[in-house]
Amino acid sequence: MIATMQTIDAQWESEATTGHVVSGELDLTHKVILYLDDITVSFDGFKALNNLSLAIDAGELRCIIGPNGAGKTTMMDVITGKTRPDTGTAFFGQTMDLTRMTEPQIAHAGIGRKFQKPTVFEKHTVFENLELAMKADKRVRRALFARLSGEERDRIAEVLKRIRLDRHADRVAGLLSHGQKQWLEIGMLLMQEPRLLLLDEPVAGMTDEETERTAELFVSLAGEHSLVVVEHDMSFVGALGGKVTVLCDGAVLAEGDLATVQADPRVIEVYLGR
Ligand code: ADP
Ligand code: MG
16 A cells, blocks of 8 residues: 555656646746636545636736635645645646646745745844745755855845845844734745745734735735735735635635625625624
């Protein structure tokens, strides 16, 4: 039994590493960066995702809302390769089949994910955190404490500015506010130059001001990056201004601008009915 599983794993690995599915550049010829179609994920017979279909355009800033248990986190698990769907297709651009790629392959292809809790290196400075994030990607080429090139320093400086921590570069990350830690972690993701960013409840626990700054940051990232943001805070979702998808019972219930979906009786029902 174990031998069989290993054989299957080995076959899968070799297909995943040699097939066309993981090679080459991200193909955005049809302007769609993420395409999910008819995805189902079951846990002991319970369908966490139930024929979920969703398409995200290149450069889009999309919000996903929905009651607890709707399947939002499970959807991100499918996109990042953490969970394999039972059925359905998931494509990154035109050619990369996410259901046939490993988690590291998906990350390397340009999908970055931020989890709810910030996971920065508390004892290192803000600058060092960004440096470590950059080098995690280039570890084969470079030793961890090798000197940074001018280009790499510029890149770190650019990200520091973007996440509003340029005046805190030499501070130990453990001393930052909760909101600043969240921004630092977003900065660490940006060091990897992702094309698609997945952000699960990024403003939970932030002050109102931090929440507003985060909305500005995300709006500024859209275009160059595509963003999928799961969030409960409706004023934040409104500030992002993008299209909103409402998930419920593992499928799309409604989609449109925030005002339209908030006025939808089916959406009102699922929020008030639970
Ligand atoms: P959301 O993020 O929208 O709150 P989740 O994707 O976390 O929802 O969960 C969707 C449903 O799937 C929930 O009912 C949850 O209990 C269930 N679920 C999620 N992950 C697992 C798992 N690993 N095993 C069993 N059930 C799970
Ligand atoms: Mg969740």
